[in-house]
Amino acid sequence: MIETGYLMTDFLHSAEWNSRPRIVAGMMSGTSLDGVDVCIAEFRSENGRDTFTVLHEHTRPFTRQEYQFFKNLIDREQPISIVCDANILLMSLYADTLRKAVDSHSDIQIDAIGIHGQTVWHSPQIHNVCGKNLRSTLQLASPSALAVEFGVPVVSDFRSADVALGGQGAPLIPMFDFSFLRSETQHVTALNIGGMANVTFIPPHSSHNDVIAFDTGPGNVWIDAAMLHYYGKRYDENGATARAGRIIQPMFNELQELGFVAAPPPKSTGREMFAQDYLEDVLRRHVRHFLPPEDAIATLTAFTAYSIAENVRRFGTPTTTLVASGGGVHNRYLIELLIQELPSAAYLPITSFGVSADAKESLCFGYLAYRTLGGRMSNIPSVTGASRPTILGSITLP
Numbered sequence: 001m002i003e004t005g006y007l008m009t010d011f012l013h014s015a016e017w018n019s020r021p022r023i024v025a026g027m028m029s030g031t032s033l034d035g036v037d038v039c040i041a042e043f044r045s046e047n048g049r050d051t052f053t054v055l056h057e058h059t060r061p062f063t064r065q066e067y068q069f070f071k072n073l074i075d076r077e078q079p080i081s082i083v084c085d086a087n088i089l090l091m092s093l094y095a096d097t098l099r100k101a102v103d104s105h106s107d108i109q110i111d112a113i114g115i116h117g118q119t120v121w122h123s124p125q126i127h128n129v130c131g132k133n134l135r136s137t138l139q140l141a142s143p144s145a146l147a148v149e150f151g152v153p154v155v156s157d158f159r160s161a162d163v164a165l166g167g168q169g170a171p172l173i174p175m176f177d178f179s180f181l182r183s184e185t186q187h188v189t190a191l192n193i194g195g196m197a198n199v200t201f202i203p204p205h206s207s208h209n210d211v212i213a214f215d216t217g218p219g220n221v222w223i224d225a226a227m228l229h230y231y232g233k234r235y236d237e238n239g240a241t242a243r244a245g246r247i248i249q250p251m252f253n254e255l256q257e258l259g260f261v262a263a264p265p266p267k268s269t270g271r272e273m274f275a276q277d278y279l280e281d282v283l284r285r286h287v288r289h290f291l292p293p294e295d296a297i298a299t300l301t302a303f304t305a306y307s308i309a310e311n312v313r314r315f316g317t318p319t320t321t322l323v324a325s326g327g328g329v330h331n332r333y334l335i336e337l338l339i340q341e342l343p344s345a346a347y348l349p350i351t352s353f354g355v356s357a358d359a360k361e362s363l364c365f366g367y368l369a370y371r372t373l374g375g376r377m378s379n380i381p382s383v384t385g386a387s388r389p390t391i392l393g394s395i396t397l398p
């Protein structure tokens with residue numbers, strides 16, 4: 001007799017999944033390598049509209065040793081044994097983080113987990129390998145061990161299906177932005193300032209196809225790299241260092257000329273484009289020994305604000321409601337500069353939607369898992385370039 005466990009009927013039957021509210025833990029670790037974020041939320045679908053309530057959110061920072069391990073993995077060529085270990089180490093860090101959250105809330109019973117994983121390679125453009133034209137993307141963190149440890153389905157590998165359909169596999173956050181941040185009367189710009197910065201433009205009264213989303217350039221990546229270089233710190237706490245510095249005009253002018261800022265969307269970037277080598281070269285040429293290093297931080301912060309604002313001016317609309325999230329929101333000086341750059345925008349904190357700036361992305365991946373288990377598609381082809389919408393991710397059963 002073929003055993004059909006309760007999972008087959010309860011979890012893979014999307015009508016059953018959609019029949020009641022579901023509690024999903026979303027987890028991710030981003031390009032800044034600051035740590036693992038978990039956000040546990042209850043999702044509901046009623047009358048064609050989704051809603052969520054955040055029940056718990058938490059970031060478990062990477063230790064110095066973990067940070068160095070993953071940084072080496074991303075920045076340098078590593079033997080496959082290290083990649084294999086990283087896959088399990090990440091899973092174990094995700095499991096520890098979630099275990100802590102679940103144990104501290106005995107009243108919360110999670111129905112599923114959605115993990116973004118750690119991107120170690122993202123190459124969605126066609127390249128030839130062994131005579132085959134391929135597109136590829138890899139997010140690490142083994143879902144199987146998580147599924148057995150927590151006894152619930154895990155959805156992972158969210159990007160591959162979109163890439164297989166000719167898309168960029170990114171950005172995937174716009175489905176969340178469209179579902180929860182859109183307004184009937186206002187143009188909304190959802191801005192996430194992580195390692196890179198990205199925006200989602202949602203016009204009033206829009207459908208999926210009207211959404212525009214793309215990377216604007218660096219978020220925290222250059223500020224963080226320069227802070228590490230000059231001060232041995234991982235980031236500029238609240239923007240205090242930048243605030244104490246002055247803009248180095250020739251350096252700012254050179255950065256303004258970077259083609260990426262003015263290039264029309266669709267565009268996406270990663271560390272490859274805003275590479276460490278280029279930054280080091282710029283710093284070497286412009287930050288002479290008699291200039292204080294805070295001037296370099298001030299210049300990079302001003303450029304980051306400029307590149308975000310310039311993209312909103314060119315490709316969105318300056319009279320927009322700006323909803324910012326990501327760790328860069330804690331850089332008060334960066335946000336002040338951004339508000340100065342966009343004087344006719346209304347700045348609305350993401351907290352007014354019931355989630356913190358730090359938990360938004362992990363919440364998104366919980367939401368995408370919720371949609372996947374409900375048999376719903378989540379990529380927006382006009383945003384990613386995929387040939388059609390599709391259900392995202394792989395489902396691993398416990």
Ligand SMILES: Nc1ncnc2c1ncn2[C@@H]1O[C@H](COP(=O)(O)OP(=O)(O)OP(=O)(O)O)[C@@H](O)[C@H]1O
Nearest residue numbers: 030031032194195220235237238326327328330331
């Ligand atoms: N108090 C703070 N002051 C200034 N910057 C901060 C502060 N807290 C966090 N940050 C910045 O936020 C970054 C982390 O942001 P976040 O977690 O959104 O990025 P991420 O994990 O790289 O995500 P993504 O993959 O979306 O880029 C840190 O590297 C740092 O630059």
Ligand SMILES: [Mg+2]
Nearest residue numbers: 030032034035
């Ligand atoms: Mg992070």
